[in-house]
Amino acid sequence: MAPPKKGELTQEEKELLEVIGQGNVQEAGRLLGSKNVRVNCLDEHGMTPLMHAAYKGKIDMCRMLLRHGANVNCNEHEHGYTALMFAGLSGNKEITRVMLEAGADTDVVNSVGRTAAQMAAFVGQHDCVTVINNFCPRERLDYYTKPQGLEKEPRLPPKLAGPLHKMVTTTNLHPVKIVMLIKENPLLAEVDALKKCARVMELICEKCMKQRDMNEVLAMKMHYLSCVFQKCAKFLSEREDKLDGFIKSLLKGRESDGFPVYQEKFIRECIRKFPYCETTLLQQLVRSIAPVEIGSDPTAFSVLTQAITGQVGFVDVEFCTTCGEKGADKRCSVCKMVIYCNQNCQKIHWFTHKKVCKELKAAYEKQELEAAKEKKRQEERQKTEKEPEVDSNSNEEQPEPDPGVTGDESADVAQEEKAEALPAASEADGAAGLQDMAGRVREPEE
Numbered sequence: 001m002a003p004p005k006k007g008e009l010t011q012e013e014k015e016l017l018e019v020i021g022q023g024n025v026q027e028a029g030r031l032l033g034s035k036n037v038r039v040n041c042l043d044e045h046g047m048t049p050l051m052h053a054a055y056k057g058k059i060d061m062c063r064m065l066l067r068h069g070a071n072v073n074c075n076e077h078e079h080g081y082t083a084l085m086f087a088g089l090s091g092n093k094e095i096t097r098v099m100l101e102a103g104a105d106t107d108v109v110n111s112v113g114r115t116a117a118q119m120a121a122f123v124g125q126h127d128c129v130t131v132i133n134n135f136c137p138r139e140r141l142d143y144y145t146k147p148q149g150l151e152k153e154p155r156l157p158p159k160l161a162g163p164l165h166k167m168v169t170t171t172n173l174h175p176v177k178i179v180m181l182i183k184e185n186p187l188l189a190e191v192d193a194l195k196k197c198a199r200v201m202e203l204i205c206e207k208c209m210k211q212r213d214m215n216e217v218l219a220m221k222m223h224y225l226s227c228v229f230q231k232c233a234k235f236l237s238e239r240e241d242k243l244d245g246f247i248k249s250l251l252k253g254r255e256s257d258g259f260p261v262y263q264e265k266f267i268r269e270c271i272r273k274f275p276y277c278e279t280t281l282l283q284q285l286v287r288s289i290a291p292v293e294i295g296s297d298p299t300a301f302s303v304l305t306q307a308i309t310g311q312v313g314f315v316d317v318e319f320c321t322t323c324g325e326k327g328a329d330k331r332c333s334v335c336k337m338v339i340y341c342n343q344n345c346q347k348i349h350w351f352t353h354k355k356v357c358k359e360l361k362a363a364y365e366k367q368e369l370e371a372a373k374e375k376k377r378q379e380e381r382q383k384t385e386k387e388p389e390v391d392s393n394s395n396e397e398q399p400e401p402d403p404g405v406t407g408d409e410s411a412d413v414a415q416e417e418k419a420e421a422l423p424a425a426s427e428a429d430g431a432a433g434l435q436d437m438a439g440r441v442r443e444p445e446e
């Protein structure tokens with residue numbers, strides 16, 4: 001069949017573009033079944049139905065069109081826009097992901113030389129930029145499963161490409177979670193395999209920095225994964241407790257408050273070892289982390305996660321204390337201060353949590369008490385303030401008895417008290433900023 005010409009649409013194709021705009025999936029499905037509808041037809045601007053659906057933010061429509069054979073990389077638009085570019089412009093993260101998974105090429109540029117990521121950034125759709133920058137197509141890894149140039153064997157054994165790709169596409173970068181994923185897979189949990197994976201990560205990191213459209217975010221992610229893999233290999237070859245030893249080291253809390261110092265130092269060290277010192281991303285990370293005392297917020301993990309995945313408003317209550325998985329909802333029944341995804345995560349953490357659980361329980365009770373007191377104080381304050389006028393304006397400005405606010409304030413109070421109670425040890429630890437941190441992180445003795 002001849003390629004579709006711009007603007008030569010059948011009646012049904014015109015109807016299809018209309019129902020796409022309305023989001024009528026059922027009707028679109030019916031029309032796509034008609035032999036008078038070409039899924040890659042072009043309107044007068046060279047836009048395909050998929051481009052329309054992406055731009056209008058209709059995800060179900062996008063999925064259906066792709067199922068019907070829509071070409072995700074069609075590039076007939078008058079300004080060279082692709083469906084991925086339209087997805088980025090729409091600001092819909094999910095649609096952006098759907099396009100990438102369907103094989104959208106991230107390097108294509110429009111008529112003024114901009115990639116989809118650059119276009120999305122230009123209009124302030126940073127979530128979409130993150131999705132695009134974090135996406136690593138399987139082919140990128142598959143490249144290393146074949147010997148290149150003079151190599152006798154490939155850098156990456158083909159059987160490792162699948163499991164490695166799963167790790168590369170993860171958005172939970174918690175080191176414990178990564179080690180858990182490695183432990184789950186006997187192919188990966190082996191010194192030689194981990195070393196090879198680490199090397200491939202470094203090579204991709206280098207490529208990300210040297211390609212025309214530099215991708216610092218993916219480069220940092222690859223570098224970080226490489227660091228975790230190398231450390232896993234080290235524990236596997238040197239420690240009797242193998243990967244469990246690494247997990248324990250990462251979780252072990254310090255005496256004073258249970259803060260996992262080794263984990264914090266490990267992540268800081270990974271960032272510090274990023275080989276491209278001059279990048280904006282690295283500078284940004286160092287600026288956010290270096291002045292923070294070890295044990296205070298933000299943690300290196302939250303700063304790194306935010307930089308790589310673009311997650312903002314990092315509230316630790318929603319994340320598993322052990323593995324950093326989002327949406328954890330099982331609380332320690334004693335202290336109610338730590339949260340896990342499941343019993344397994346709680347079990348792994350107990351060896352160190354048991355040392356502070358009682359203290360945390362006391363802190364929790366105090367916090368609840370303070371919250372109740374503060375609420376009462378506010379209610380009383382309101383009663384006295386309510387006396388003078390009945391002006392509608394001043395009424396609006398009066399503090400509402402908002403339970404959320406009271407809760408927050410009391411949490412602050414509790415935190416201040418906790419900080420005061422910290423022994424000198426925390427200060428000594430914190431003095432080591434990111435730059436002057438000792439060259440190596442020592443594993444805590446078992």
Ligand SMILES: [Zn+2]
Nearest residue numbers: 320323341345
């Ligand atoms: Zn967990």
Ligand SMILES: [Zn+2]
Nearest residue numbers: 332334335357
């Ligand atoms: Zn507890």
